[in-house]
Amino acid sequence: MENFALAEARGKLEKTGYLDIDLDPQKDLFQEIERLKREKNAIILAHYYQEPDIQDVADYIGDSLGLAQAAAKTEADVIVFAGVHFMAETAKILNPGKKVLLPDLKAGCSLADSAPAEPFRKFKQAHPDHVVISYINCTAEIKALSDIICTSSNAEKIIESVPAGQPIIFAPDKNLGAYLRKKTGRDMLLWDGACMVHEIFSLEKITRLKIRHPEAKVIAHPECEEAVLRVADYIGSTTQLLKFTQKDPGQAYIVATETGILHQMQKESPLKTFIPAPPTNNCACNDCPHMKLNTLEKVYLCMEYGLPEILMEESLRVAARKPIDRMLDISRKAGLIGG
Numbered sequence: 001m002e003n004f005a006l007a008e009a010r011g012k013l014e015k016t017g018y019l020d021i022d023l024d025p026q027k028d029l030f031q032e033i034e035r036l037k038r039e040k041n042a043i044i045l046a047h048y049y050q051e052p053d054i055q056d057v058a059d060y061i062g063d064s065l066g067l068a069q070a071a072a073k074t075e076a077d078v079i080v081f082a083g084v085h086f087m088a089e090t091a092k093i094l095n096p097g098k099k100v101l102l103p104d105l106k107a108g109c110s111l112a113d114s115a116p117a118e119p120f121r122k123f124k125q126a127h128p129d130h131v132v133i134s135y136i137n138c139t140a141e142i143k144a145l146s147d148i149i150c151t152s153s154n155a156e157k158i159i160e161s162v163p164a165g166q167p168i169i170f171a172p173d174k175n176l177g178a179y180l181r182k183k184t185g186r187d188m189l190l191w192d193g194a195c196m197v198h199e200i201f202s203l204e205k206i207t208r209l210k211i212r213h214p215e216a217k218v219i220a221h222p223e224c225e226e227a228v229l230r231v232a233d234y235i236g237s238t239t240q241l242l243k244f245t246q247k248d249p250g251q252a253y254i255v256a257t258e259t260g261i262l263h264q265m266q267k268e269s270p271l272k273t274f275i276p277a278p279p280t281n282n283c284a285c286n287d288c289p290h291m292k293l294n295t296l297e298k299v300y301l302c303m304e305y306g307l308p309e310i311l312m313e314e315s316l317r318v319a320a321r322k323p324i325d326r327m328l329d330i331s332r333k334a335g336l337i338g339g
């Protein structure tokens with residue numbers, strides 16, 4: 001019976017993006033996932049934007065930089081990447097010999113989608129004297145067309161590593177690019193891409209929240225629009241925001257990034273108050289619909305059956321690896337990550 005269900009789910013995988021198999025509701029998925037980790041020598045890497053249950057079964061939780069480093073270092077045979085497609089691709093680029101599983105192949109990213117390979121190749125060809133720095137939130141094809149990759153944790157250091165006077169293309173996030181252009185004073189040509197989650201925070205609603213909670217500090221991710229960044233008391237990558245809330249003496253924060261991070265913030269500082277910054281639509285908080293496609297059930301199913309798996313052409317993988325290695329090298333030298 002199970003084999004028939006598996007065969008059927010496998011046949012539909014391209015359409016569904018995950019193994020659509022009914023599970024016994026009595027199954028203790030937390031226990032089952034721990035068993036599978038041991039049996040298959042598997043590790044679960046989860047992004048801060050994953051749902052709390054997934055964060056709680058993860059072996060490592062982090063932002064893009066931390067996850068890339070954890071993927072580069074792991075000795076596990078199987079990497080379960082609870083995040084979105086470009087992140088699992090990055091893990092595969094760094095670990096060609098390992099099986100990399102993504103619980104739902106349809107967990108994409110609007111920012112990565114905003115930089116398709118062919119138009120970007122033409123853009124690059126039109127500016128042949130520019131060094132290309134790409135934010136890690138891009139496809140393997142864009143990585144292969146880049147000179148150095150960066151994350152929001154290390155972007156300033158990466159830009160500073162390029163000799164002054166050398167023109168730079170920054171892709172794909174125009175908001176992060178504009179923020180970095182201001183911070184570093186470097187002349188950068190920006191690709192016109194954006195993240196659907198960070199672009200729709202409502203300045204008006206944040207201002208109203210600030211009036212209702214005058215003691216709360218606004219903390220924001222640099223993917224947010226400039227108007228939101230202007231009212232922020234602190235701007236940083238997801239990890240930097242988390243660390244800020246741990247060290248800062250304040251007791252309340254309005255958090256302008258994906259709401260998944262609030263789970264760790266609340267765990268680390270149980271007595272503090274965290275208020276998600278509202279978007280311009282009718283929702284009270286701002287979830288990434290792509291990140292939230294992964295569920296605990298899908299994590300279990302992909303571990304049990306080894307599907308869906310990230311596969312990649314070797315020539316693309318090798319080309320995409322070079323700019324990631326440069327990023328890890330510069331980050332190590334700058335003391336941003338351990339050896």
Ligand code: SF4
Pocket residue numbers: 049084108109110111112137195196197198258288289290291
């Ligand atoms: S939050 Fe934005 S950048 Fe991150 S995965 Fe979702 S769409 Fe992509």
